[in-house]
Amino acid sequence: MSDSQVSDEFVVESARKVVASLAPEELPLFDPVSQAYLRDPRKVLGDRGRPGAVLGSGIDVTIAVLSPVALAVATAVGQQLVDKASGAVVKGGTRLLGRLRGKNKPGERTRITRIQLDELRELAVERARELGLPDEEARKVGDILRASLERGL
């Protein structure tokens, strides 16, 4: 994983918390979805048919599954943190950056301001809406992510 990317651990753990809170019945699906997502995010998020779909039943409508949305929102939030790491969002937040990039030592805590947390929440809500979640669900996703960031990941 390059430095410009968010660590898989951050994405998967953040998303798992969202799924556990909002759709706990999806948890058995989370592992296969997250593995597929990490392998090819666009394939999981896109509504493209599978190869050889001619042999499918033809009644395969798309189902709203939270796991890929949570993974994508977590990716967006993490990416925002990485992109702004040297700017205003996390002044001197090298430890958080390190954690995001998977380089921090376990037990190290990252400090992040309330304003920054609000901005990240808004980003998460916006991304969740983009991915088709209803407003209320999107706000819940934002809240859960904000809470987990506030607890220092």
Place this chain on the structure above:
Amino acid sequence: MGTATLTEAERPGEDGEQAVLVPSGTTLRFGTLVTVAIATTLYVFGRYASVLPVGTFTEDAQCQVHADLYLTSTTAVDLDETKWTVYRECMSRLFLPRLGWLIGGLLLLLLVSAAVYRATPGWRIRRSKLRPVEDYPALAQKLSGPLAELATKAGLRAAPRFLLDPASMRAGGVAFGRRKHMYVCLDIGLVALLDRDRESFDAIVLHELAHVRNGDVLTTYATLAVWRSFLFVVLLPYVLTVLDPPLLSTDPLRVPDFVANLGSSVTWSLFVRVALLVVLAYLARTAVLRSRERFADALVAQWTETSDPYQALTQRPRHRRVLRWITIHPSRAARVAAMEDPKSLLQPGFWEVLTNGLVIQLAWSHLSQGLADISWFREGNNSFLILRVLWSVAVGVVVCVIAWRGSAYLRAGGTGRSVFTLPGLALGLGLVLGRYLDVQQAGQLRPQLTLLTIAVSALFVAVAVLVCWWAGYCWGLLRDRVRSWRAVPVAAAVVVVCLSCLGWWRDSLVADVIWQDQIRPAVDLLHGYARTSGWTWLDPAVLDAFVVPFLLNFDRGLTALALALLWVVPLALMPGAGRRIRLALVSGLLGTAVWVVLAVGLRMLAGDRSTAAFALVLTSWELATAVLVQAVVTFFVARRDNWFAGLLASWVIGVLACAGIWLLHLSGGLTDSVPAARPQQVLPFAGTVAALIGGAAALIVRRRTKPVHTALSGQWLLIGVVVVISLAVQALSPPAPQSAPLLPPPATTAVVDENEAVTIWTYGGGWDRFTAVVTANNGVYTAFKTEDLAQVLTACEKLAEHVGAASAFPPPPSVTGRKSWPAAMTALTTGTSKCVRLYRDQEGDVTAMFTDLREGLTQLQTTLTLLNTARAQYTG
């Protein structure tokens, strides 16, 4: 979000299971695709065989020259059998190499199809990164119970292996794999439905399991494998060779003349036909895919006891009706129809059968052309009969499937008079249309839609309807025995009936030619006999009515067998048919007695007329009275009881009338007219037509009687006697050496296209001989210039050698060529002989030698002009 549960009365019955037990549309359509792929492969590789390696092209021409049998584009056939024997012997050396092309093409298609078929499941798993459900313990624990329950509900002996597509959020699944490695892939979106909408989850999984249960997974993957293999192995290379003909020459990299090639009407005609072929194969492919879905839906509806188990799942926008044939999934309406009324799947569809007919005809044409290209499909080796039987088997299979499915539909409670009529119509139309679409006719034969061909085609379609109706009736009589051994002889009977009643389609293609060349001269001859006899004004019509069918029936044994089966099979299957048989036999005997009276009356009216022409007229009248009696008796028997009993009565009259006509016309072991010698050549056919008319009349004024099924002792013995006697008399025919001929004497010479024949001569070795002689002749003149006696002598001896070889070679097949070529060879033979004597023995006259050599040169020049002109005119 569950689906509506039906009441007991509304629940789909066992129709879904019934649909599985009869040959499905999926299988039939797969057969369609395989048939068109195999036949077209044989056609395309037959084309390659006829031109590759390049030398084989000229070998055919050499054989034609060798046999003096020039196969030009005219329809005239040379009747000299010795020429054909020489030609076939010559061509036989090409048979094995060309057969290798055909077998190689089929093997290539088979191997590529098998490779694609075997590789597809693994490719699908790798490409989509599918993982077994067991790889995720938490998920496996959650799914194991429901999946096992559903597999049990689907009645599967062994559950397939369940895979997961973690990247797909759709509520879909797909069944795939091979016989021993069957997989069902579940999308993650479908798994998510387990907790939210269990009914929909069950419905989708059951749908995939229904594919496994129906056994259509293998068919479907085989369909796709054959389609892809056909596209890349057969069609694409063939289109390339059409666009770029030099690919099949000694210089394959030469740039083709695209403008001239595409400007050719033959090329365009070929493209249209190839495009139609692709469309047909594609439609067969998509039809397989749609058909399997509806059969799976029918089972799901039965297993879930709901009329629409997918109701909760929002459907994507429906395809417009116009796109129905090219979509790979059935429309929502079609799915609902299949689930609400599963027996509707049993009804053979019009377009499905039309495609079958079209494909059989195309396949036959391509197969026969491929076999003709390897010099096997020809007169004299039973190849016509073998391919006719093959065609009949294919048509018979379709008719049996129509009968099987239609009768199952009726037994399941379906109604409608068109259950067999519409498929019969579709089959007939498909077989007729297929004649005009085959690739080999591109640019060669345009449909000649004359009144006669249309009428003959309409008759063919009508016969196809009757055959389907008859087969459906027989299959209906089989009832529960349809999957037993009893169905086998019925199916065989259907094939024989198809062979006889529909197998004459090739003759209908050339109806105009047959009319012009055979029937019209015969009719003129017959009318001459009628005038000569001067008996009644109806004589010409009666002669036409009985002698023309007599002439057109080439297989009297087969015709009698097939027409006998029309009543034997239904009567054998009818429960308690004893009363019917007794009624038929008694009626037949009574009818025969009436006919005897009429025949004796005719004799008395004839007086002392005794010419050969009048014997023919009288025989025709006797046949006419027999047929009249047959129609009347059939009317009464059908009105009283059953048409098939009427047909048997008609048959009995026919057999006895045949014996009666022999007795009336025999004198000293000889008969006085050809129909009197072989009345059985026309009576079975005419009797069946009479029975049809009588039966149709009986339908209008039907009188219902109470069915009384009393056993008749020895009923089947009597039936057997009638059948055996009627078939045995087919082998009998007392000679009629003094009878009036029915046809004028055939033309002794065949008309050939002279320019084409000379061009064949040129390619078939003529040009080689010509250039060898000219080159040697030039050598003689060059030697003269050197004034070296030894050189001149050598050159003259060499010329003599080439002239000797050329003299033995047949002359160009034209009036000019038959004069100029021998004249050139004679003059050059004389000239070289004088040259040798002059320069070796110093004897002879120089002037005479030069005169001969110059004459030879002049005649060679005439021959050259002929060759060039012929080639230019032939190639246009």
